[in-house]
Structures are given as C-alpha cells and as structure tokens.
Amino acid sequence: MRVPVSYSFRNLWTRRLTTILTASGMALVVFVFAAILMLAEGLQKTLVDTGSYDNVVLIRKGSQSEVQSGIERLQASVIETQPEVALDAAGRPMLAKEVVVLISLPKRGTDKPSNVIIRGINEASLAMRPQVKLVEGRMPRPSSAEIIAGESVSRRFTGAGIGETLRFGMRDWTVVGIFDAGSTGFSSEIWGDADQLMQAFRRPVYSSVIFKLRDASGFDAFKARVESDPRLTVEAKRETRFYADQSEMMAKFLRILGMSLTIIFSLGAVIGAMITMYAAVANRTAEIGTLRALGFQRRSILGAFLMEALLLGFIGGAVGLFFASFLQLLTISTLNFQTFSELAFSFTLTVEIVWQALLFSLIMGFVGGVLPALQASRMKIVDALRTT
C-alpha cells in the first residue's frame, strides 16, 4: 500500500514558512548553477559560431593570436597560390589577407576605455564568413577611410554608431555600416579596408591569412606541407580550432570558478534541505507510528518522505530556472586574457541546461532527504507511538 502523493504535498503546505525558506535556498543554488551553465554555453556558442570548419587561419609560428602575429606580403602571396585554396564563381581565390590590431576606445556613458579589435579586410573576407551580415548602412568603399562596426561594438562604444567618426592613426574614420554577426566574436570587432588600415597604423605586414578550403578534408595535408615549407614561418589551424584555442584560458577560468561555486553552494542548500527534512520527521514521529500501525510498510514511509524532499527540490529548481531564464536578456562583455580584447557573449539557455538544472535540484532534494527518510522508515511502531 502506498502513501498518497498528496500526503507529501500537504506536509509541505502545512509548514509553509519552512518550505519557502528551504526552497528559496535551493532556488538560489539552481539559479547560480543554471547561470554558470548558461554562461559557459554562451561563451562556447560564441566561439564555435565564430569559426567555420572549412576555413583555415594562418598566423606566424609561435604567436598565439592574430594581434601578435605578422605575415609578410611575400609569404602571404606564397600561401595564395596553394592548390587547396577554393575559388569563387569568378575564379578568384577565396582568401583574405587581413590585418588585426587593437585600439582602445572609450565606452559610451562611462568614458572608461576598453580594447577593441579592428580588422582590415579584403573583398573575400565577407564571402568566407556567411554569419556576418550588413544590417544598416553600406559596405566601406575600397581605399577610403570608411569602416563598419559590429553590432555590439556600435552599441557600447563612443563614436562607433552609424554616421559617427572614430579618430585613430591620425585620420578620422566614418562608420558607414553596422554588421550583425549573430552571437560570434566578430560582433565585437570593427572592419575596414586592409590596405588603408596598414597605412594608418604603419604596419607593413599582414596579421593573418584566412582562406576557404577547396575540399574540407584536405586540411591535414596542407598543414603538413605549409608548415615544413622553408619559405614560410607560419602555422595553420582550422578556424573553429583557432577560436576555441583563443579563449581556452577564459573558458577554463569560468569552468573552475563555476564548478567550485556550484559545489559549495549546493552543500549549503543540501544542508538546508536536510535540516528541514529531519525536522519534518522529528515532528511527525507519532504520525509515522500511526501510519505504520495502519499497515503502511517501511518502504512506503521511505517513499513518502523522499517524495516530500524531491518535491521540495523540484519547487526550488523550477523557481531558480524561472529567474535564470531572464538572464538571457543580458550580454556580458569582458576582456579575453589571451587576445587582450573585448569579447561579448550572452547567457544561453538550452533544453539540455533545463534538464540538467532540474535533475540537479532533484539530486539536492534526494541527498538532503534520504537520511531523514531512512530514519523515519526505521522507526519501531511502539516507540514511535509512545512519543508525544
């Protein structure tokens, strides 16, 4: 014979204050747990989406980011003639020689400067990155002091809105367009004509060469050949790999911080649940004795109390998730330690995270409730009935 679920539910209802306190403790933990997963997911998504699997990035051997790298014109031309480079409809190579530098710009409202990536592009740059779309204005005319800004840059930095001008390299640059690159790292960049920018910054060398593979499986052979070519001092990476490497340190930092916080927090919440459940058992000793005397088995009692703890966990989990879902409206922008530039990413809630958070809250409820429930089920009928 099973104890009805409504028994567990009503018990929670009777001790509303305690239930609310315990559940809100759990809700906060689930909130933090979900927030961390969402942050990690958002960062991951930003990085994975930034690169395309078919694209190859070449930077100078030993340098870790495009900003540190330098590729001479001669070397860039050697790479351009490799057979692996895909051609577009007009027969031109889909390859871009880009220059990437950091400039520090003041943020809107605060005047605090932050580093922004500015990327000098060719015609092929846009074609190779289908995720980048112009949403406002137009593309910069070649050989002019015109630039386009990523959506999140134009929103957050002074002078980066459409029609506004930025001053660097002794020239004024007009923002003629805004591009949307979804949730990719490109949204945190400013793009302009490569040759113009090289002039302005007095940089005679490119930073990186990016091209689309004619055949996606040809990467390994290309990498082996290019990296052993004595004319070249470059290393080749798939674009997806390249961006994942770039924020490895940040991802690791968030992971360590997030996981240790979650563990500590869940300990606190489990203790809270345990206190509540122990009290629930202690207060109802006589009641448990009565239930046993009526013929309910030990297993049923165990089940009823576990059910109560699980319900408690579930309420906490649902409330925590509800509030965590609002985090999706937030965008986090912070300095990536490795590239030294701003990276914007947002909290991303996936179905998987919902399941994980709910499972996590049930586990917390279970761990908190299992010992008290065992205690309840082990009571001797006579002893239990004797207590008042």
Added chain:
Amino acid sequence: MRTLKLIIRNAFRHKLRTGLTLLGITIAILAFGMLRTMVSAWYAGVEASSANRLVIRNSISLIFPLPMAYKDKIRQVNGVNLISWGNWFGGVYIEEKNFFPNFAVEPKSYLALYPEYVIPDVQRTTFINDRKGAVAGKKTADKFGWKVGDTITLKGTIFPGNWEFTIRGIYKGKDRSVDETQLFFHWDYLNETMRKTAPLRADQVGFYMIGITNPNLAGEVSTTIDRTFKNSLAETLTETEKAFQMSFVSMTEAILIAIQFVSIVIIVIIMAVVANTMAMTARERIGEYAVFKTLGFGGWFIAALIFGESLFISLLGTVIGIGLTFPVAAAFADYLGTYFPIFFVELQTVYLDIAAGILVGLVAALFPTWRAVNIRIADGLRRIG
C-alpha cells in the same frame, strides 16, 4: 549570565540540527571570504602601484610601440627625475600553461623605479652587467626550480625565436602585496636581436615608465608629455600607474561584478538556511515561550533568547569559517597562482565576514521572534509541536 547559559543550552538541544546549521554557515563564510579575497586579488595591481610612477604608452592601444627617440624629450619635462622603458615580451616557458609575466626593460633605471623589488646587491650588479641576464621573481623561480646561474629559454610569441637567458638574480617583494612572479631581462638584448632579424621593429619601446619628483605633479607632467607628442605618428597617453592598472581591472569588470554578486548570494542562501533553523526551533518551543510569559517574563526576554541563540550559532560558524579561510586561501594560491599572483586574506575581508555573520544571525531571528512574541499565552499553551 543565566540567560546566556540558557541560550547556549538551547542552541545545543538539537545537536544534529545545530551541527548542520553550523556546517552550513562555516561553508558559506568560507566561500564568502574566498570570493572577497579573489576580488581583492583582482585589485592587487592597483593597490601595489605607486603614486610617483607614470606610464607612457601609445594612445592608440597597448600593442603599438613608441619610438626610442622620445626618451630625451620626456626626460626634459619638468618634474621627471627617472626614466625607464621596456616591452611586454610575452615569452612562453616550455608550455603555454606555464604563464608568467615577462618584460624586456632597461635594467638599471627600472630597478631604481621599483624599490619594492628587493635584490641582493651582488645579484643586482651581475644582472646589470650581463646583457643576457635576467631577474625572476621568487615565486616563479621556486615554481620552476631556477637558481642563480641557470640558463633558461623562452619561446617568443610577439618576438619570434627562442631566447636564452641566464638567471642573474631572484627578487623578493618588500611586502606581500608585491607580485613575485615576473621576469625581467635587458631591453638591449631584445633590441640588438631585432636590429638583426627585423630592423623595422628595432628601436621601438612598448612603454616608458617615469618617476616624478612629487606625486602632485602627475597631472601637469602627463599633459605636458602628451601635448609634446600631439599630432605625431605616435601620440602618447600618460597616466599614473594606478590608472593604468585600473584600466585592466575595468576591462574585466563584468567578471568582477559577477563574483561580487555571487558572494552576496551565498550569504542570502545561508540566511535562508539559518532562518529556517530558527523558525523550526521557535515553532517547537512555542509552548515553552508561553510558559515563560505565564511566569511573567516579558516579550523582550523571549526576543533576547531567540536572537541570542541565532547570533550564537551564526557567530560560532563564522569563527570556524574564518579560521578555515586562511589555509584554504593558501592552498588556492598555490593551485591557481597563474591567474592570481597575489592572493592573501585581507583584514578587511575578516571584518566583512564578521559583519555577514552578524547580519545572518539577526535576519534569521526576526520572523520567529515576531511570532513568538506576539502569540497569545493560551494559544501557545494549546499548540502541539
């Protein structure tokens, strides 16, 4: 006195419950202390900076160099008494994860600008005289087992190639707020090599570091320098070392805010746990409180009992938590030294811990007290657990 005894006896009536609550508070205070320490570690660079030092860098951004030729013009500015220069080298020792900051600097003036780096005089002289020499901080030297006289190789990320150095000195910090993880070597070594391999990049410095005679001159000196190089190919941005360090902190502000937010959340969670304990305790003892009232004790006495117990439990947990924070912080500093070169528990953190403990105790007792004080005697006596 008798009240105090009653409070303590009451607190340990439910050993298991009190034990669990104590454990909860201990964990929360420990976590709170660690998070606060992390926040202060974030500001370590700002705290360690001196008001007498200014940093001059290219106004476009940090990655752009300044010409060597600026040196003499800067030196002429009124108020400047020391000038040094250097480059962020960004070399990697064997593997990328062995990160530590390394700089190419003009050794003599740089060490003069940083009196807080303590080096034995013999080591200082040999370092200054050896062009391939380097000084490393004690923490980094210990981590990799370097001794004076060892030869090490760094792989250049910004300046290509493998670079060999001889460790000529190991510096210690004057106090524990000094970063002991850095490595310095001769800027001349870097420059000579660049002249040979990449002549276009030679005679360029990443930053100038100047010492000024009087901190009050900082504003004046900065504007004079920046005006001197206005409208040149490399415009400068001069700011105090503190402002310079602060710019890094503000770029990572989002993470900082998140940590601060989370440290408050943990206190709220534990507040809920303790409040729950107190609510249950008070509910069980409603009958007793009614008896107290019957005997003529006032509401204040009952309030004192509940508040006392709540504060007693939370402060006991706080004390244990603070005690644990120190060893845990030490272990953490060893494990994550790459991210946080300076990591120690500040006195202020301990005060905050205590404040948080008191707050938790007070808030937790509020509602149960209200209920216990307001219940009518007859209702209280009638009620069964």
